[in-house]
Amino acid sequence: MWNRIRALIAKEFLAVWKDKKSRVVIIVPPLIQLLVFGYAASFDVNHVATAIYNEDTGIAARELVARFEGSPSFKIVSRISREAEIAEVIDPKDASLVIHIGQTFSRDLMVRRPARVQMIVDGRESNTALIILGYASRIVADFNNEWLRTHGEALPPARLVVRSWFNPNLESQWFIIPGIVALLTLVVTMVLTALTVAREREVGTFEQLLVTPFRPFEILIGKSVPAMVIGMVEGSVIIVIAVFWFGVPLRGGLSMLYAGLFLYILAVIGVGLMVSSISRTQQQAILGAFLFVVPAVILSGFATPIANMPALIQDLTLVNPMRYFLIIVRGTFLEGLPAVLVYDQLWPMALIAATTLTGAGWMFRRRLN
Amino acid sequence: MTDGKTVTGNGSAVSGALPDAGSMAGLRLRGLIRKEALQIMRDPSSISIAFVLPVILLLLFGYGVSLDAKHVPVALVIENPTTETSSFSVSLLNSPYFAPMVMRDRPTAVKALIAGDAAAIVVLRSDFERQLLSSAGAPIQVIVNGADANTARIISGYMQGAWQKWLEQYALDKGQILTPPVVMEQRVWFNAEVRSRNFLVPGLIAIIMTLIGTLLTAMVVAREWERGTMEAIMVTPVRIGEILLGKLIPYFLLGMGSMVLSTAMAVWLFGVPLRGSFGVLLAVSTLFMLASLGMGLLISTIARSQFVAGQVAIIVAFLPAFILSGFIFDITSMPTAVQFITHIIPARYFVSSLQTLFLAGTVWPIVLTNSAALCLIAAIFLGLTRRKTHKSLE
Numbered sequence: 203m204w205n206r207i208r209a210l211i212a213k214e215f216l217a218v219w220k221d222k223k224s225r226v227v228i229i230v231p232p233l234i235q236l237l238v239f240g241y242a243a244s245f246d247v248n249h250v251a252t253a254i255y256n257e258d259t260g261i262a263a264r265e266l267v268a269r270f271e272g273s274p275s276f277k278i279v280s281r282i283s284r285e286a287e288i289a290e291v292i293d294p295k296d297a298s299l300v301i302h303i304g305q306t307f308s309r310d311l312m313v314r315r316p317a318r319v320q321m322i323v324d325g326r327e328s329n330t331a332l333i334i335l336g337y338a339s340r341i342v343a344d345f346n347n348e349w350l351r352t353h354g355e356a357l358p359p360a361r362l363v364v365r366s367w368f369n370p371n372l373e374s375q376w377f378i379i380p381g382i383v384a385l386l387t388l389v390v391t392m393v394l395t396a397l398t399v400a401r402e403r404e405v406g407t408f409e410q411l412l413v414t415p416f417r418p419f420e421i422l423i424g425k426s427v428p429a430m431v432i433g434m435v436e437g438s439v440i441i442v443i444a445v446f447w448f449g450v451p452l453r454g455g456l457s458m459l460y461a462g463l464f465l466y467i468l469a470v471i472g473v474g475l476m477v478s479s480i481s482r483t484q485q486q487a488i489l490g491a492f493l494f495v496v497p498a499v500i501l502s503g504f505a506t507p508i509a510n511m512p513a514l515i516q517d518l519t520l521v522n523p524m525r526y527f528l529i530i531v532r533g534t535f536l537e538g539l540p541a542v543l544v545y546d547q548l549w550p551m552a553l554i555a556a557t558t559l560t561g562a563g564w565m566f567r568r569r570l571n
Numbered sequence: 572m573t574d575g576k577t578v579t580g581n582g583s584a585v586s587g588a589l590p591d592a593g594s595m596a597g598l599r600l601r602g603l604i605r606k607e608a609l610q611i612m613r614d615p616s617s618i619s620i621a622f623v624l625p626v627i628l629l630l631l632f633g634y635g636v637s638l639d640a641k642h643v644p645v646a647l648v649i650e651n652p653t654t655e656t657s658s659f660s661v662s663l664l665n666s667p668y669f670a671p672m673v674m675r676d677r678p679t680a681v682k683a684l685i686a687g688d689a690a691a692i693v694v695l696r697s698d699f700e701r702q703l704l705s706s707a708g709a710p711i712q713v714i715v716n717g718a719d720a721n722t723a724r725i726i727s728g729y730m731q732g733a734w735q736k737w738l739e740q741y742a743l744d745k746g747q748i749l750t751p752p753v754v755m756e757q758r759v760w761f762n763a764e765v766r767s768r769n770f771l772v773p774g775l776i777a778i779i780m781t782l783i784g785t786l787l788t789a790m791v792v793a794r795e796w797e798r799g800t801m802e803a804i805m806v807t808p809v810r811i812g813e814i815l816l817g818k819l820i821p822y823f824l825l826g827m828g829s830m831v832l833s834t835a836m837a838v839w840l841f842g843v844p845l846r847g848s849f850g851v852l853l854a855v856s857t858l859f860m861l862a863s864l865g866m867g868l869l870i871s872t873i874a875r876s877q878f879v880a881g882q883v884a885i886i887v888a889f890l891p892a893f894i895l896s897g898f899i900f901d902i903t904s905m906p907t908a909v910q911f912i913t914h915i916i917p918a919r920y921f922v923s924s925l926q927t928l929f930l931a932g933t934v935w936p937i938v939l940t941n942s943a944a945l946c947l948i949a950a951i952f953l954g955l956t957r958r959k960t961h962k963s964l965e
Contacts, residue, residue, distance in 0.1 A: 221876075221878075231882065231883075231886040234886070235886065235890060238891075238894075238895070238909060238912065239890070239894050241905065241906050241908070241909045242894055242895050242900060242905045242906075242909045242912075242913075243894050243900050244900060244904060244905065245720065245721035245724075245900065245901075246720070246904055247901060247904050248904050249903065249904070250903075251903065266753065292760055293931060293932075293934045293936075293937075294934055294936040294937055295923075295927075295937065298903075311752055311753070314750065314752075315750075316750055316751065316752075316753070316754040317752060317753050317754065318753075318754050318756055319753055319754070319755055319756070320755075320756045320757075320758065321755060321756065321757045321758070322758045322760060323757065323758070323759050323760065324760055324761065325759040325760050325761045325762030325763065325765055325769075325770075325930070326761050326762065326770060326926045326927065326930050326931060327770055327897070327901055327926070328638065328639075328762055328765045328766060328767045328769065328770040329638045329721070329767060329770070329899075329901075330901045330904075331759050331762070331765055332638075332725060332728065332765055333721075333724055333725070333728075335728070335757050335759075336724060336725070336727070336728030336731070338755065338757075339728070339731060339732075339755055340731070342753055342755045343731070345752075345753055346751050346752050346753055349752045349753070350752065356706070357706070357707070357708050358708055358738050358749075359703045359704070359708050359709060359738070359741060360702075360703060360708050360709040360710070360711050360734070360737075360738065360741075361707075361708045361709070361710060361711065362711050362713055362730060362731060362734050363710045363711065363712050363713065364713045364714075364715065364727045364730070365712070365713070365714050365715075366714075366715050366716075366717030366723055366727075367684070367714055367715070367716060367717055368716060368717050368718045369717030369718055369720055369723075370717065372717050372720040372723055372724055373720055374720045374721060376718070376720065377718055377719050377720050377721070389885070393881070393882060393885075397878055397881075401878065481616075483614070483616070483794070484790070484794070484877040484878065484881070485614065485616050485617070485790045485791065485794060485877065486614075486615075486616040488786075488790060488877070488881045489616040489619055489620055489624075492620075492624070492782075492786075493619075493624065493627070496624075496627075496628065496631075497627065497631055500631050500632065500635060500636055501631070501635055505636075505899055506636045506637060506638055507640070507719060507722050509640070509643070509644075509690070510636075510637040510638065510639060510640055510641065511634075511635050511636070511637065512634060512635070515634060515635045529687065532718055533718075536718045537685060537716075537718060539685070540685070543685070543686055
């Protein structure tokens with residue numbers, strides 16, 4: 203029996219490998235994606251195109267502007283002198299921020315009336331807008347402290363000392379790239395397994411497979427092993443690139459990471475084979491894979507935190523294997539997640555894998571009989 | 572085969588008076604479109620990609636995805652409770668952004684942070700009250716979990732707001748009015764409440780149309796190559812231009828249909844304002860649809876197998892539309908090399924137009940430059956497809 207399965211596994215490997223196009227497709231694009239997305243997928247905001255609308259001739263206004271000029275977060279692209287010009291620079295996205303300092307700014311400051319400075323932000327990109335406002339308010343707060351100190355006034359009774367753990371410079375890359383390990387492993391394994399049975403059925407070789415003495419679970423194993431091997435290799439390559447190319451710190455143990463990767467791929471294979479066994483054509487299989495992959499990625503915390511989702515949708519994420527693996531992979535990379543906490547993520551994935559693989563086996567049997 | 576019937580039906584006419592070439596071409600094209608439409612109708616997966624997938628995506632993004640952090644769990648460590656510390660924790664409690672959990676010591680808080688139960692730790696040290704009176708001021712230590720850099724940044728921004736509010740309250744309790752030297756006023760244009768839904772839902776239309784224009788089209792046409800039915804059509808008197816048009820028109824209509832559906836959902840279900848003109852939106856969408864169809868046809872012509880076409884479509888069209896288009900991630904903050912790459916991605920021009928047309932209005936400089944780029948890309952892809960398809964027949 204094991205000989206038979208071995209032969210089947212070898213056949214499945216060959217089916218992927220002998221076709222030059224599919225060989226290229228499972229190797230080259232994931233690497234390109236990792237590089238391009240590793241650099242592109244970032245919530246960091248820098249060099250914000252800023253226009254200065256300064257109506258005040260005083261020195262204090264100039265000092266405030268100088269603080270923005272000196273910050274790497276902002277890039278002054280133009281200086282405007284009329285109210286109407288605000289729309290002219292914001293509308294066509296020439297500037298994302300306009301800093302408006304009114305005529306009375308320096309005068310107000312001197313007589314200790316609150317001197318107002320207006321920040322007009324382009325809200326089309328809401329996240330960027332929030333971050334720009336955060337940066338601007340920090341610069342204004344620094345300016346205030348400096349002003350109070352040099353003018354011999356009392357500082358506020360309390361001050362915020364913000365520190366960031368695990369990622370002191372708040373680099374988005376450190377968050378996104380471990381996530382890409384989960385993302386690309388999901389896409390590659392899913393497409394690979396979803397198409398296996400569908401392709402055979404479309405070409406007609408599935409019937410041939412049925413008349414052989416293989417039992418359903420043997421076919422299941424034969425289809426799973428190559429996907430597992432390819433997924434593991436693909437995941438490992440991405441992990442290596444993340445560490446050595448992108449310099450993301452790997453603080454936790456590899457054994458826990460791999461235990462997670464194994465169960466994660468197993469769960470995805472189960473879903474992939476289920477999709478594959480219910481679709482009659484490759485197009486349907488791709489659609490099925492899509493219908494799983496897209497919600498799985500969106501509801502995993504990959505790009506946006508699960509904590510921001512409504513309660514009902516948060517409950518829905520509990521059946522998503524990617525959710526658990528993301529916690530493991532990010533925790534292992536950045537936080538050195540303790541083993542106890544990894545177990546909390548491992549058993550739900552094991553449960554999902556057991557369910558989906560059983561489901562796939564059942565559907566196979568139903569198809570066969 | 573439906574088009575087979577159409578062709579034989581015409582055959583009898585040929586023996587008599589030759590019909591003029593124009594009406595023949597029209598008939599052939601009609602036949603092809605009919606065949607394609609039937610094919611779409613018969614395969615439930617095509618209809619699902621065109622109408623079910625957009626609805627699912629819109630619901631997921633509209634309800635599920637949010638970059639707006641609210642009720643962030645914060646471990647508030649108060650080492651020595653006093654009236655001052657409780658006034659601070661009340662100001663955190665009153666903020667819609669935080670859900671503070673009061674703890675007595677740091678180790679418990681650190682445990683909560685590592686387990687992911689808290690996104691940040693705020694520490695008021697035991698000498699908080701005494702330090703308040705010192706000249707340097709009392710330190711409020713905030714530790715954010717930087718693993719998610721974006722959320723960390725937003726949390727520290729919110730924390731700054733809460734701190735400022737508390738300072739005002741604190742001064743008020745002491746019978747003073749806090750007057751900071753400079754007061755920052757903020758105005759967020761086009762999206763006053765800074766709702767991330769208003770930003771994400773318009774861009775989603777680009778993703779949906781990419782799915783139909785590129786992924787679905789590439790798969791369907793690759794299937795014809797795989798099964799050999801493409802060759803079968805080619806031996807009929809149908810011209811290549813007609814074959815391509817026969818493919819383009821039905822999927823074009825499908826894509827535009829889903830675009831109208833998505834716009835309706837965006838406006839009526841999610842309350843995203845449509846401030847620009849719908850006519851202009853329709854026009855830009857047409858250009859984008861042509862560009863993605865051109866890309867889909869080109870992929871299928873080159874790949875000629877559904878497996879490869881599907882993969883390639885996901886990698887060169889779907890994922891870039893997601894990540895490199897400005898749909899979620901800000902293009903101007905990307906490294907220069909990556910910014911350069913984004914220029915060859917049609918979704919980039921469409922997402923920018925969508926966000927502007929929905930939220931800002933019809934801003935002609937943006938609409939026109941983006942349309943010009945889309946025109947160029949559509950022309951290149953369609954032209955290349957025409958040439959590639961021609962060569963393969965020889």
